[in-house]
Amino acid sequence: MVATPESLAPTVLESSLAPHPKNGDLPRWAAWFSVSALAAVLVAVQWRSFAPVFANDEVGILGASRLIARPATDWLLTGDSYMPGLSVLIAPAWWVTSDPLTVYRIAVLLCVVIALLTVLPLANLARRFGAAPNLSVVVAAIALAAPARALESNYVWAENLLVLLVSCTLAAAWRFADAPTVRSAALLAVAAGGAVFAHGRALPFALVMIAVAVLASWRRLSVWLTLVAVGGAVLALAYALLRYVSESIYFESDRVGSTLDDISRATPLGYVEILASQVWYQIAAWAGLTALGAAALFTLAVRSQSRRVGVLVAAPLVAMILTVPLLLADSPDLLTGVHVHFYGRYLDAFLLPLAVAGLVRVAAGLSVRTRVTLAATVVVVSIAFLAWVAPAIPVGANLTSPHVPGVAHLLHPTYAVTGDAENWTVVAILAAVPALALLAISRWRAATIVVLGIAAAVGTVVSDARNFDPLEESMRSPRPAVVAVEAVDPGVPLHANSRSTYAVTHGNILSFWLAERGYIYVDPADGIGGVQMMLGDLDDPGAQSSGSRALVDSEHGASVVWVLPGPLADALDAQGLLEAP
Numbered sequence: 001m002v003a004t005p006e007s008l009a010p011t012v013l014e015s016s017l018a019p020h021p022k023n024g025d026l027p028r029w030a031a032w033f034s035v036s037a038l039a040a041v042l043v044a045v046q047w048r049s050f051a052p053v054f055a056n057d058e059v060g061i062l063g064a065s066r067l068i069a070r071p072a073t074d075w076l077l078t079g080d081s082y083m084p085g086l087s088v089l090i091a092p093a094w095w096v097t098s099d100p101l102t103v104y105r106i107a108v109l110l111c112v113v114i115a116l117l118t119v120l121p122l123a124n125l126a127r128r129f130g131a132a133p134n135l136s137v138v139v140a141a142i143a144l145a146a147p148a149r150a151l152e153s154n155y156v157w158a159e160n161l162l163v164l165l166v167s168c169t170l171a172a173a174w175r176f177a178d179a180p181t182v183r184s185a186a187l188l189a190v191a192a193g194g195a196v197f198a199h200g201r202a203l204p205f206a207l208v209m210i211a212v213a214v215l216a217s218w219r220r221l222s223v224w225l226t227l228v229a230v231g232g233a234v235l236a237l238a239y240a241l242l243r244y245v246s247e248s249i250y251f252e253s254d255r256v257g258s259t260l261d262d263i264s265r266a267t268p269l270g271y272v273e274i275l276a277s278q279v280w281y282q283i284a285a286w287a288g289l290t291a292l293g294a295a296a297l298f299t300l301a302v303r304s305q306s307r308r309v310g311v312l313v314a315a316p317l318v319a320m321i322l323t324v325p326l327l328l329a330d331s332p333d334l335l336t337g338v339h340v341h342f343y344g345r346y347l348d349a350f351l352l353p354l355a356v357a358g359l360v361r362v363a364a365g366l367s368v369r370t371r372v373t374l375a376a377t378v379v380v381v382s383i384a385f386l387a388w389v390a391p392a393i394p395v396g397a398n399l400t401s402p403h404v405p406g407v408a409h410l411l412h413p414t415y416a417v418t419g420d421a422e423n424w425t426v427v428a429i430l431a432a433v434p435a436l437a438l439l440a441i442s443r444w445r446a447a448t449i450v451v452l453g454i455a456a457a458v459g460t461v462v463s464d465a466r467n468f469d470p471l472e473e474s475m476r477s478p479r480p481a482v483v484a485v486e487a488v489d490p491g492v493p494l495h496a497n498s499r500s501t502y503a504v505t506h507g508n509i510l511s512f513w514l515a516e517r518g519y520i521y522v523d524p525a526d527g528i529g530g531v532q533m534m535l536g537d538l539d540d541p542g543a544q545s546s547g548s549r550a551l552v553d554s555e556h557g558a559s560v561v562w563v564l565p566g567p568l569a570d571a572l573d574a575q576g577l578l579e580a581p
Helices: 005-012 028-046 057-069 085-090 100-117 119-128 133-145 147-154 159-178 182-198 200-216 221-249 255-264 268-285 289-302 304-328 345-364 368-392 424-441 445-472 480-485 501-505 507-513 541-545 567-574
Strands: 494-497 519-522 533-537 559-563
Touching (some): 028 100, 057 085, 057 100, 057 507, 085 100, 085 159, 085 182, 085 221, 100 119, 100 147, 100 507, 119 159, 119 345, 133 147, 133 345, 133 445, 147 445, 159 182, 159 345, 182 200, 200 221, 200 304, 200 345, 268 289, 268 304, 268 368, 268 424, 289 345, 289 368, 304 345, 368 424, 480 507, 480 559, 494 501, 494 507, 501 507, 501 533
Parallel strands (some): 494 519, 494 533
16 A cells, blocks of 8 residues: 555565564553553543434444344335344344334444454454564554544444454464465355455455465365355355345345446546545555555565465455545545545555554564655655645535544534635645654654554544534434424324435434334325324425424424324324414
8 A cells, every 4th residue: 555565565574574572572461451441442432422423324234233133123214225244243232122222322332342352353463463462462452543443433334343354354364374274264254255244345355365365275176165165155145134134124225236336437547546545545544554564565475485475465455455446436426525535434444454564563663764765655645645636625525524534633524614625735744744753753662652552542532522523413413303203192103205305315314213103204195194294395285285284393404294184283283282384
């Protein structure tokens, strides 16, 4: 992921691939402290995450988990469905409670547990790159506490599970390279397929991993047959469950078709621009650590004695680096979203292991040549970003901070409202500071690791408190329609006019909040017999002509909750809960 890997490679690993002696390790308490600090950071981040922000991503995962737990679920969602890996883990929560808020809190806490479990495979990778046992745990915890990773603990996102499975897959690949047996092949295939089970974006990662592993074991029939059979079975299961969810609780999900459409719209110029912006984001978000890690991996791949390992680990990561820009290169969202131009969320989950490798390299010590080369790379990438990417970013475009968590603290989320222009020169300079500061202090290895740990933890907590929680507080609160219908008998469902843009656009969030009451779509053209309350447009001609009246305080935007004539309307009118005719 760096501009000049050849120039960095010779000095990156020098002595770090050799196991460190025990007396060169950190004390055991340092490992325990780092994991405890990571847990504290993750809990602090998700402390105010009491309801979903993202109608499609989060509610989609929760809806799938509800379906898996209760196949007769009455949820009906809009948008495209998501791979069901995380949903399977959340599903048992619906067996002990029907309260969606409680399930959401359980799901967020589960994401914290998953992050803590990810320490294990990442520490394994760190040891493979030469870190001593306790140091490997420390660097894994630091990487997981960084803003680019930990801030996603705010949400019930598939990426939280994806990070664990990508790390497990790379650790399994290293084990397979050491001993390509049927057992290690099965483990690798399950892990790679599991990454897709967690998130469909991992498909290139898994396919390339299995393909390279097959090529590496081509003369061992039982081994490569195991890779193909087990990997294919897991991928087929993942797709079958995706289809089941899509066909059971979605209006019309075309996840595969929409993804292919994104790829088909890519242009060569747009592709290269997004690739360059991804390089900038990764260096800015990870203080150059992913660049150091990429160079370390390149060194493995060109060393004759470790080439199999290097290629097995590097090939699927390269596949992702080259694939992600295809999803963004000609997206219509480029015209409306700042974050789309350097979308970090898509690659962070896959390149986290490179940040760990970079931390190991820092702990081993950086040569002068490495420091100078990386500093030059940071400067060149920053200039390229300013000259090429920044001019294409629209003034006053929207910013969704969680999609660029590693640089969110540098950007102004309110500029979409005020119409102000981001000062990209200042942003680029500030974004380069962490990497350059890291190089400046890297000669003091132990101190650098301590500084990086403190910076990761403090940066995450401060960014969450300043750039995430305040802006999301209102989005985590129930919509006016939800609050208004609380005064109505809970046995009366809220129907929604399927021809109302608001009712459909906000339908997933309303399905979440009204899970126990019921949020049911209806097309007035097909008849509305039995409907007592209906969310629709303010100027809905059918509601007005039928004598329906609006529920007090239920108006939001151009929508309102209509109460149709009948006993319910009479009762609510007697309580003063209906607007005047």
